[in-house]
Amino acid sequence: MPLDARTLLSGPRGRRLCLAVALHDPQQSIPAAASLGYLLVYAAHHLEAARGQGGTFFGWGIPDPLPEPSAEEVADAFDCIPLTSIGIVDALDACAASVDSARYWQEPDGSDELLSDEHLDSSLLRIAEHIVTSPSTEWWGSPMEPQQWAVKFQDPCFQVPEPPAAAETLRLWSGLVVENEQAAVRERPTDPTANYSGDWWSRPPFGLTATTRALPELGPVGLWLIEDRSDEEPADTHPVTYEGAPRVFEIVAAESWAELCRRYPLEVTATRRHDWYRATGRSGKWMMPDWSRVARDFDAVHLSLAAYLSAAGVAIPLDDDFASVIAGWNPDETYWFTDVVTHPVSGASWMREEQTARWKQR
Structure with a gap:
């Protein structure tokens, strides 16, 4: 499903992508990008300070008083950015910057608000x-x-025991999510502004195989686009095989997610109420897909990058009472509800370059 400009701007990650493209200046040779960055720092700071958040500025050369650029001034700075061709690596870099800034457990940061x-x-x-x-x-x-790749990071902090079979993972998840929701109903306040946090993600269960496509010479997308990234390098990549033609539910837009929630509803109001209120500003009932039921009809579910940019972090309406949020799901990721096979490949280890932070095969 092609992505149009207005749809891209309907989501916070899509707008943040536009900012990353505008600020892209690896050689520090575009004065307009530097000017935009300068204005953005102070405008975002004041928005966060107005709600009692954000840090302070200190050091040599900090202006006193701090500049307070208006949204109109920031818009003028955007208009001065020269538009040049976007290479596939530059596009991935910009996406990575947007993806890494996603937060579903707190208010939008100053840049997203601006x-x-x-x-x-x-x-x-x-x-x-x-x-x-x-x-x-x-x-x-x-x-x-069709050709999918799994990524396994070598950092010891990311090593986990071999998960159970997909069917058992889904069974355990189903019981736990219901148990947590019932406990939250009993123990947490219904005031969405209360200082509570807990489960905020809506992706399929941890432990299922997650894969992405690979791009020529750049490796799997799963190397590049990771929410709330840590220093996971190096990483091994493995091609994935599966039997037959899988039944894949494609999330191509916000409405695809809404359809999934309506067909396989699972109420999570009590567990997500406080985090999703902070993230979206919406107060009301919340729902997500019941992945254990989705798995009865589909072998996998795929979130396109276009859908992620336009819909992740947005309160997606389902009906007059309920809404949902795509949260904690990396773009272009496919989650498998069936057991698939990963194959070791010689020389498929990747590292990020220190200077560019781009992935290169070792």
Whole structure:
């Protein structure tokens, strides 16, 4: 499903992508990018400070008083950014910056709040149109690529015991999510502004195999696009095989997610109420897909990069009472409800370059 510019701007991750493209200046040779970055730092700081958050500035050369750029000034700075061709690596870098800044357990940071200001709409639209018409982004709305790759990071902190079979993982998850919801109903306040946090993700259960496509010479997308990234390098990549033609539910837009929730409803109001209120500002009932039931009809579920950018972190309406949030799910990731086979490949280890933070095969 092709991604259009206005749809891209409907989600906080899509707007943050536009910012990353605008600020892209690896050689530090674009004055307009430096000016935009300068204004953004102070504008975002003041938005966070207004709600009692954010840090302080200190050090030599910090202006006193701090500048307070308006949204209109930031929009003018966006309009001065020259639009140049976007290479596939540059596009991945920009996506990585947006993905890494995702937060579903707290309020949007100052940059995300600023980018939602209507005064920036036309300026962001110019950049969004430039992004979606680039040949480097054509694959963003495509369905699951038949050849899938799993990524295993070598850092000891990321080593976990071998999970049980997919069916057992889903059974255990189903029992736990219901148990947690019942406990939250008893123990947590119904006031969404209360200082409580807990389960905030809505992706399929941890322990299921998660895969992505690979891009020529760049390796699996799962190396590049990780929410709340840590220093996971190095990483081994493995091709994945499965029997027959899998039944894959494709999440191509917010409505795809809404359809999934309506067909396989699982109420999670009590466990997600406080986190999702902070993330979206919506107060009400919440739902997510019951993955144990989805698995009866599908072998896998795939979240396209286009759907992620336009819909992740958004309160997606389901009916008059319920909404849902795509949270904790990396873009282009496919989760498997059946047992698949990963195959070791000689020389399939990857590292990130220290200077560029880009992945290279060792």
